[in-house]
Amino acid sequence: xxxxxxxxxxxxxxxxxxxxxxxxxxxxxxxxxxxxxxxxxxxxxxxxxxxxxxxxxxxxxxxxxxxxxxxxxxxxxxxxxxxxxxxxxxxxxxxxxxxxxxxxxxxxxxxxxxxxxxxxxxxxxxxxxxxxxxxxxxxxxxxxxxxxxxxxxxxxxx
Numbered sequence: 001x002x003x004x005x006x007x008x009x010x011x012x013x014x015x016x017x018x019x020x021x022x023x024x025x026x027x028x029x030x031x032x033x034x035x036x037x038x039x040x041x042x043x044x045x046x047x048x049x050x051x052x053x054x055x056x057x058x059x060x061x062x063x064x065x066x067x068x069x070x071x072x073x074x075x076x077x078x079x080x081x082x083x084x085x086x087x088x089x090x091x092x093x094x095x096x097x098x099x100x101x102x103x104x105x106x107x108x109x110x111x112x113x114x115x116x117x118x119x120x121x122x123x124x125x126x127x128x129x130x131x132x133x134x135x136x137x138x139x140x141x142x143x144x145x146x147x148x149x150x151x152x153x154x155x156x157x158x
Contacts, residue, residue: 105148
């Protein structure tokens with residue numbers, strides 16, 4: 001490996017330029033068992049970037065048999081916190097999408113809710129991210145918004 005930075009982790013050589021999710025499983029385990037806080041920070045950054053990805057899964061699997069309670073607590077919280085943040089970002093994105101669709105439809109919120117088959121108050125919970133609509137309802141919301149936009153465009157045509 002001439003010219004490449006190599007990191008020796010226990011008995012495993014890891015190309016330091018590789019993302020953590022490309023490391024061999026043994027390297028991740030070695031970092032968990034013998035690494036420092038700085039090494040664990042690399043793992044938690046990878047977990048934050050992809051909370052259900054391979055690094056998070058490998059760490060989770062190892063924590064089930066790990067004997068160091070402080071490490072288990074620390075990394076379990078890091079995984080839970082990363083997943084919570086990702087779920088919140090997803091809810092926010094869905095709420096923003098619902099808002100955009102309602103606004104572009106040309107319908108009032110009450111009319112839009114009626115056409116979707118829900119109440120105005122329930123639609124409000126989707127728009128504010130308090131509740132996430134099902135995939136089927138989201139598809140219906142998309143369809144109603146497209147229909148409303150077509151109607152609005154047709155009514156403005158000469």
